[in-house]
Amino acid sequence: MSARWAYILGGIITVGIVIAFFMDEIRTVSVLSFSLRYAVPLILAAMVGIICERSGVINIGIEGQMLMSAFAGFFGAAITGNLILGMLIGVGSGMIMGGFLAVGAVTWRMDQIIAGTIINILATGLTSFFYAQGYVLPGVTPIVRIPLLADIPLVGPVLFNNGLFTYAAILISIVLWVLLFRTIWGLRTRSVGEKPSAADTSGIGVQRLRFLNVTFAGALAGLAGAYLALEAAGTFERGFTAGRGFTALAIMIFGAWNPLGAMFAAIFFGLTQGVASQLQADEVLAIPPQFVNMLPYVLTIVLLAAVSGRISPPAAVGKPYEKD
Amino acid sequence: MTTTDPTRTDLGFTDPDPRRTGPLDRIPGLLLPIVSVLLAFAIGGILIWLQGVNPFYAYWVLFSNALGSSEGLVRVMEKSTPLILTGLAVTVGLRAGLFNIGAQGQLLVAAVGAAWAGYAFTVPAIIHLPMAIAFGMLCGAAWASIAGVLRAYRSVSEVITTIMLNSIAIALVDYLASRPLREPDQPLSRTPPIAETAALPQFGVIPSGFILAILVALFFGWFLVRTTSGFRFNTVGLNPNAARYAGISVRGTIVLAMFVSGALAGMGGAIETLGVTGRFEPAFNAGLGFDGITIALLARANPIAAIPAALLVGTLRAGAATLQFETGIEPEVVDVILAITLLLVAAPIVARLLFRKRNIKQTKVTSGWGS
Numbered sequence: 001m002s003a004r005w006a007y008i009l010g011g012i013i014t015v016g017i018v019i020a021f022f023m024d025e026i027r028t029v030s031v032l033s034f035s036l037r038y039a040v041p042l043i044l045a046a047m048v049g050i051i052c053e054r055s056g057v058i059n060i061g062i063e064g065q066m067l068m069s070a071f072a073g074f075f076g077a078a079i080t081g082n083l084i085l086g087m088l089i090g091v092g093s094g095m096i097m098g099g100f101l102a103v104g105a106v107t108w109r110m111d112q113i114i115a116g117t118i119i120n121i122l123a124t125g126l127t128s129f130f131y132a133q134g135y136v137l138p139g140v141t142p143i144v145r146i147p148l149l150a151d152i153p154l155v156g157p158v159l160f161n162n163g164l165f166t167y168a169a170i171l172i173s174i175v176l177w178v179l180l181f182r183t184i185w186g187l188r189t190r191s192v193g194e195k196p197s198a199a200d201t202s203g204i205g206v207q208r209l210r211f212l213n214v215t216f217a218g219a220l221a222g223l224a225g226a227y228l229a230l231e232a233a234g235t236f237e238r239g240f241t242a243g244r245g246f247t248a249l250a251i252m253i254f255g256a257w258n259p260l261g262a263m264f265a266a267i268f269f270g271l272t273q274g275v276a277s278q279l280q281a282d283e284v285l286a287i288p289p290q291f292v293n294m295l296p297y298v299l300t301i302v303l304l305a306a307v308s309g310r311i312s313p314p315a316a317v318g319k320p321y322e323k324d
Numbered sequence: 325m326t327t328t329d330p331t332r333t334d335l336g337f338t339d340p341d342p343r344r345t346g347p348l349d350r351i352p353g354l355l356l357p358i359v360s361v362l363l364a365f366a367i368g369g370i371l372i373w374l375q376g377v378n379p380f381y382a383y384w385v386l387f388s389n390a391l392g393s394s395e396g397l398v399r400v401m402e403k404s405t406p407l408i409l410t411g412l413a414v415t416v417g418l419r420a421g422l423f424n425i426g427a428q429g430q431l432l433v434a435a436v437g438a439a440w441a442g443y444a445f446t447v448p449a450i451i452h453l454p455m456a457i458a459f460g461m462l463c464g465a466a467w468a469s470i471a472g473v474l475r476a477y478r479s480v481s482e483v484i485t486t487i488m489l490n491s492i493a494i495a496l497v498d499y500l501a502s503r504p505l506r507e508p509d510q511p512l513s514r515t516p517p518i519a520e521t522a523a524l525p526q527f528g529v530i531p532s533g534f535i536l537a538i539l540v541a542l543f544f545g546w547f548l549v550r551t552t553s554g555f556r557f558n559t560v561g562l563n564p565n566a567a568r569y570a571g572i573s574v575r576g577t578i579v580l581a582m583f584v585s586g587a588l589a590g591m592g593g594a595i596e597t598l599g600v601t602g603r604f605e606p607a608f609n610a611g612l613g614f615d616g617i618t619i620a621l622l623a624r625a626n627p628i629a630a631i632p633a634a635l636l637v638g639t640l641r642a643g644a645a646t647l648q649f650e651t652g653i654e655p656e657v658v659d660v661i662l663a664i665t666l667l668l669v670a671a672p673i674v675a676r677l678l679f680r681k682r683n684i685k686q687t688k689v690t691s692g693w694g695s
Contacts, residue, residue, distance in 0.1 A: 060483060108672050113423055113483055114621070118667050121614055125659035129371070246487045290499035297488040297495075301470075304480045 010264065013271065021154050031278050032158040035270035036166060037232060041066070041241075042266035043169040044224035045248030047176055048098075050257055051217035054180060055210045056193040056316040057105050058112040061119030062221050063245025065097040069225030071127040074236035078135040083230055086137075090226030091219050097123070098218015102211045109320035120245075128238045140234040141165065165227040172220065173263040180259065189213060193314035196321040206321045221245070243297065250300040256311045272299055356675060357622050360668035361636065368661035377651045385650045386643035394529050396642065401534040402600050404638030406431060408537040409592030410616030411623065411630040412544055413468075413585045417482075418625045419548055420581035421561035426471060426486025427589040427616040429493030430464035434590030436497045437463030438597040439604035440505055442518030449521040456522040457594045464590015465583045467493065472582025476575040482582065498606045505604075514605040524599035533595035540591065544627035557581055589616070615641075618666045637662060 020028045045062050052059035059065075072093035077086020097119060104115035141163050150160040180186035188209060191199040196206045224244075229236050251269060255262030276292045279285045369379030390396045410427040417424035438460030445452060471485040502513035524533050548554035559567040560577040568574050597604055615637050622636075623629035640662070644655035668674050 104671055110671060114670050117423075117425065117617060118663070118670060121618070121659075121666055122663040124614070125656065125663035128656035129654055129660045131654075131656075243487065243491045246484055250484055250488075288499050288503060290495040290502075294492050294495040297491040300488045301474070301480075301485050304484060305474050305478045308478045308480050 006261070006264075009268075013268070017154075025154075027278060029154065029157050031274040032154075032271075033161075034277070035267060035274040036158060036162065038270035038273050039263075039266040040166050040169045041224040041227050041232070041244050042248050042251055042269060043173055043263050044165075044220050044227065045245050046251045046255065046262040046266055047172060047259060048217040048221045048224070049249050049252035050176070050180075050255075050259055050262060051189070051220070052101075052214050053252065053257060053314055053317045054193045055189050055213040056196060056314060056319065056321065057101070057210055057214050058116065058318045059101060059105075059214065059217070060113050060116030060246075060249070061097070061101050061123075062116075062248055063241055063243065064116075064120035064123030065094050065101075065218055065221035066225040066228070066245050067120075067127055067239075067241045068097050068123040069094040069222035070229040070240050071123075071131070071225075071236055073222070073226035074137070074229035075132075075135060077137055077230055081138045083138060083141055086230055087141075087223075087226045090229070091222035094222015094225060095215060095219045098215040098221065101218070102214040105320070106207055106210045106214060109322065112318055112320070124239065127240075131236070131238055137230065137234055141231045163227075163231045165223065165231045168223065169227075170263065172223075173259045176259040190314070192321075193316055196316050196319075200321075200323065210321070247296055247300050250304050253311070253313070254303050254307055257314065269296060269299065272296070357624070357633070357669055359677075360674050361622075361665055363668055363674065364661050364665035367664050368657060371657060371660060372651075372653055375653055377653055382647060382651050382653055386647045387639065389646040389650075390639045390643035398529050398531065399642040400635070400639050401531055403642045404634045405531065405533045405537045405599070406592035406596050407615050407619055407634035407638050407641075408541055408630055409595070410589050411619030411634050412541055412627055413589035413592070414616045414620035415623065415625045415627055415630055416544065416548070416557070416581060416588060417585040418620060419554075419561050420557040420577060421564065422472075422475065422482050422578065422581055422585070424468065424471070424486055424582065424585045424589075425483055425617065426468060426489045426493075427585075427592075428614070429486070429490035430467045430586040430589035431593035431596070432493045432497045433467045434460035434464035434593030435597045435601075436500050436505065436515070436593075436604045437590075438522075438594035439515045439518060442522035442598055443516045443603075445522075446519065447521065452519065452521040453524065453598070456518070456598055457591065460594025460597070461587040461590040464593060465587035468582045468586020468589070469579065472579045472586075475582065476578040494606075497604070501604055501606050507603075512605070515603050517603045518598060522598055523602065524595060531599050533599035536595065537592075538631060540588070541627050541631050548627060553580075615662065618662050621666060621670050 017028065017032065020031075045066060048062050048065070049059055069090040073086045073090025076089030077083050080086065101115055101119055104110045104118070105112040108115075143161060143163055144167070146160040150156040152160075180189065188199065188204050191202075192204060192206050192209050200206050225241070228240060228244075233240075247269070248266075251265045252262050255265040273292075273296055276285075276287075276295050280287055280289065280292050365383070369383070372379040372382045390400050410431060413427045413430070414424055438456050441456040441459040442452075445455070447455070467489060468486070471480075471482045471489060474480040474485055475482040498513070501515055505515045507514055507516040524531065524536075526532065527535065548557060556567070556572050556577050559570065559572055560574050560581070564574050567577070619630055619633040619637055622633040640658045644658045647653050647657070648655045
């Protein structure tokens with residue numbers, strides 16, 4: 001999407017939110033908070049996609065990476081009785097899953113989409129097999145209210161009264177933007193994703209950088225999975241991630257492979273879901289719940305169709321690098 | 325692309341060095357999947373052993389119950405039927421360079437479509453049955469075509485759209501079975517039973533849907549290799565630019581391939597409804613689509629090889645419930661075994677062991693984003 005349309009859309013949404021706020025303060029704040037919470041795993045997962053694709057590797061396995069980490073995070077926290085430890089276990093298993101994709105897609109130069117699909121199927125199989133009932137968390141990660149800032153009307157209760165993961169997701173998006181566009185690592189990563197042969201000529205280890213980026217991106221998928229299990233739901237079920245890893249890929253595209261763009265795109269996604277749920281709950285719209293559930297998926301397809309051709313992916317994405 | 329013979333395209337697989345000569349070279353196509361399956365069973369066996377069950381006993385239970393009695397065999401055939409067809413659906417897509425992850429959704433809309441066509445009409449069986457199957461196939465084809473058209477005309481990756489269409493299909497069929505197509509005055513969300521005129525008959529113990537699926541697989545074995553349309557699929561899959569240069573409509577072929585792929589998955593759903601379940605319930609038909617990917621890759625995108633691959637998966641699926649009953653092992657162990665099979669067959673692990681070659685050539689199957 002061109003920047004101009006993004007600004008126009010953002011402007012319309014902002015005006016809409018302000019109007020809604022003056023009409024019904026409580027509902028507006030609750031819808032916005034819901035939207036942000038809904039967006040958190042999407043933001044984190046989209047960052048995984050951005051790091052990988054900016055390095056030239058398609059990661060269709062984010063879903064499986066998240067699922068595995070949610071599983072590991074939940075059972076890690078439930079068994080040790082420690083949420084922080086659970087989170088670390090989730091992040092660690094995300095990194096292992098990232099390393100898995102790195103071995104397949106980078107080292108072995110497999111077809112990247114097949115490699116990611118294997119991760120998804122493997123994660124579904126393993127988490128279903130080892131799933132056991134009867135485990136409970138020692139609690140969920142606490143809500144941290146930031147003093148003073150949280151007292152600002154509208155913005156305060158929405159942005160500054162959240163769980164740790166929510167702050168982390170926003171912070172990570174900003175940091176990743178800086179890293180990608182203002183540091184040497186970012187320049188190298190982008191060059192490896194756009195023109196690996198040129199990067200190689202200038203002395204950058206293409207395979208090594210791709211391997212490391214894909215592996216460390218997995219840690220963020222781990223964070224997303226841990227968020228779902230430890231903060232959002234406080235539990236784990238089979239097939240828990242419900243396609244969020246794929247939606248995140250669409251958000252990445254919609255955000256033009258830019259961390260900040262993807263963050264806003266994810267919040268936009270959350271907003272549509274929040275508004276639809278609220279309207280349905282208030283019985284303003286007589287839509288069956290199944291159609292509300294469909295919304296993020298339909299939106300994904302519609303947005304992809306709308307933006308395709310207007311933004312282009314990193315040039316070398318999906319192509320294993322081989323020295324000539 | 326190194327391979328030019330369309331019958332021997334190594335789709336996404338480890339491609340043994342064609343210049344190498346040795347006794348193994350004549351059979352690598354068969355050896356790789358067989359060794360992968362055996363290794364996956366060994367790893368699955370370790371998992372079973374870790375749960376405190378003798379793995380040999382567990383596998384014996386799994387297979388003897390599925391293959392040792394006529395009821396077991398019927399169940400294997402019933403389970404394998406949609407698997408053959410979803411495996412074919414993925415295969416046809418792969419041949420045309422498309423990765424259809426949406427067989428699940430296509431199968432679901434077709435299952436509910438066939439159920440509707442099966443109960444809503446009162447016509448003789450000679451019309452009703454083909455009509456219900458055809459309507460189911462059409463539903464599946466239409467569902468897949470959304471992804472096909474978007475891919476061809478808007479360059480939207482079919483991988484994401486088909487996955488999204490899976491989730492949409494799950495919600496859609498749930499809605500259809502709980503509201504407009506719901507059986508009246510029943511507590512359960514499900515459609516009314518299909519009319520007898522729409523039910524697939526049995527030949528002795530053999531379900532006719534199974535025979536139909538085998539015939540379709542054989543047909544595609546011929547179609548993809550011996551017909552012009554099949555050649556177009558392969559050419560577009562191997563090299564869209566060359567196809568365009570040769571005057572093949574790449575867009576048209578993509579749309580057609582996705583349509584056919586969806587129709588095949590749809591046939592699986594229609595047979596499931598008309599031959600096995602007799603009505604549609606949203607809880608039916610879970611997870612069949614992913615198995616289609618495993619089958620297609622295990623069969624190395626060969627339509628005829630999809631039959632034994634689907635029979636293997638179908639046997640595991642049919643025996644899983646008994647396994648749990650007899651040994652307490654979760655039926656999901658089958659998912660793990662299949663996932664490991666897929667990993668071994670698609671990643672160059674086994675090939676490295678077998679062919680002792682460090683740098684195995686990987687061919688590209690999917691086309692990534694756009695292009």
